[in-house]
Amino acid sequence: MSRPWRVAVASIIQETNTFSPRESTLADFAVQGLWTGAEADERSRGSNTEIAGALERLREAGVDAVPVVRAWAMSDGILAADAMAELERMLVVGLAEAGPLDAVVLCLHGALVAVDAPAADARLAAAARYVVGPIPLVVTHDLHANVTPAVIRSATAVIGFHTYPHVDQAATGRRAAELVLAALGGQAPGLGTVLAKRPMLVPAEAQAIADEPMAGIRRLADALTHGPVLDVSIFPVQPWLDVPHLGFGVTVTYTGDEEVAIAAAEAVADAAWNARADFTLDLVPVDDAVASLGPAGPDGPAILVHSADSPTAGATADDATVIGALLKAGRPLRAIATVVDAPAVARCREAGVGATVDLVLGATLDDRWSSPVAVTGVVRRVDETPVVLTGASMTGQEIALGRWATVETDSGLAILVTERPAPTFDPQGFRHAGLEPADADVVVVRSATIFRAGFRGLHSSATVLDLPGASTPAFGYLDFVHAPRPLFGLDAMTDLAPAARR
Ligand SMILES: [Zn+2]
Incomplete structure (x- = not known):
């Protein structure tokens, strides 16, 4: 009898606000529980978190699910370089020790910035890929992630929360596990993710998924999720993030037909762009x-x-x-x-x-x-x-x-x-x-x-x-210097040059 599949699950999550005056450190993770191995599993179990959902779903399927690391900290300022190095080390060593592996679920926020890594999540995904080689590597992101081409290149698939307020953390972990199971079982040949972005920044207060315009964009995403399209995730991005590649993202995770996936991602990104002026907010003195x-x-x-x-x-x-x-x-x-x-x-x-x-x-x-x-x-x-x-x-x-x-x-x-x-x-x-x-x-x-x-x-x-x-939410108070310009929300933009698409 063949051995069960062995799948590692790791979670390193912090949302960075680059306008905070604080530099965040490893102590900010340690105080919230920086757990490896069995402790990461036991202390997360039953919680509405990505790691708990992924481990639970994999075990339901009879997979040998291996918890590697659970690092979580409250959103904070830019992460110190030594803290980033230590988190990366914990991930790399944990994955190496967990091997040989058939697949990995890696739970990241998607808006982590370290002093020496403006796209720190992409660096973690690349490190994981380097260690585990060409096996399915599914990354989960918060809806507020700034999804980068680099993370798409390192991961086999990238999916995000579908809710805001976020209530589907564990469900997103389960969806990542489903993709891993499909990839390992041969039901998702050519599993991949494509990314479409638009240069727009909208207030988080106007991003609630039950309200327009996000509700309509989500409905379109759901309508396009069939056939080769396995998941459509919308990333309106958290706006307190002065980094290159900043923008509104849409990912489409697919099997087989990349052209269909690209068309779906562009359609949802266009819907967001066309609704940019509807992300409005009443602010009261x-x-x-x-x-x-x-x-x-x-x-x-x-x-x-x-x-x-x-x-x-x-x-x-x-x-x-x-x-x-x-x-x-x-x-x-x-x-x-x-x-x-x-x-x-x-x-x-x-x-x-x-x-x-x-x-x-x-x-x-x-x-x-x-x-x-x-x-x-x-x-x-x-x-x-x-x-x-x-x-x-x-x-x-x-x-x-x-x-x-x-x-x-x-x-x-x-x-x-x-x-x-x-x-x-x-x-x-x-x-x-x-x-x-x-x-x-x-x-x-x-x-x-x-x-x-x-x-x-x-x-x-x-x-x-x-x-x-x-x-x-009033971005005029903030001084953006690294974000690509022009960016709707910071600059007057009447339309988009065709070259700005994709
Ligand atoms: Zn969020």
Whole structure:
């Protein structure tokens, strides 16, 4: 009897925001769990993550599935060169030790930038290819990936999430496993992926898959997925990424007929290009948004969307502008908010639970966009436990907050102050600290769109604030120097030269 197929699964995921002032390091992965071998499997199992989905599907098919590495960090600034080298080493050594292999599933974000690698995911894919040779190598990407020709060349196939807010991480891992099974079983001869790109940058807040224009583009992608076309993935790209090759991508994964795949990719990319002006967004000045606040509606609190300082988009989450605006309004409102401020956490711990503290919150990591805000409140909790997500996105994943405290002002504002960013896209990010969104009039989230899954049925309105920041939807605040120009979103573009296609 022949041995079962042996397939390695590796996951190295961080989304880079090149406008963050922070350089991210291996410690940012280690604090969230940097696991190899059996630990990568055991600690991921059952979570809504690509690695868990891929391992599960391969095992269902009787494959000898080998977990190699699971490295995940919160979105952050550009990755230090030594951290990139170590992650690459872990991947290469892990794959070499796992051999001989029949195939690989490699889960990457697709928007990782290292100091010495503007397309770091492509470098990881190339390293994996170098080690394993000409066997099926299927790469998964986040929908916000900036897909490069280099990653397409290294991988056999590249697929991405089909959802935003992202709820199909495990499902995407399963789809990658299906492609591997088809390739190994001989059902996908000539398996490959083609890429079409368009020079456009659109706000993440306008990319929700249920809303137009993304819904229509996704419908077209689904309609074209038949026959030799096995998968169509749409990559509107996360826009806080100043790199060469930046643009809106579409991949088509196919078997056999490349011409059909190219035609499908171009058709979907054209649909996106033709809809470029429909990725619109209403931005509201923070004082206007705060002035219109009142008691919670029948469906729950009003949400103030501080997406300009979103940690899931790589910003530092230390801008206290909205906290300042709520305090300045001076009205009694039950509001909950978060801020990263390590010195303030230390002060709260020193003072102890029940003590009244005078804090100066914010702008400890990135002082380009905001000023610190004076806050007086009572320390309600001090703790350092991580949060385990329970919402629809990244369900079951544990997120380290570092040490943290909650402080409540006499106007009813409760602030979760953390050393590391809290995941405000999931109500559990607040509940974990004893702050109940359902009991609040106002919730301040630092998230562009993912919060719409977590807070479904738990908010009466969501107002996107017009603020600068490393993850601002108002790109005019940001200085792009490496991105190819002209680029719709940064430049006036009435049409596209034929040469710009493909
Ligand atoms: Zn994403």
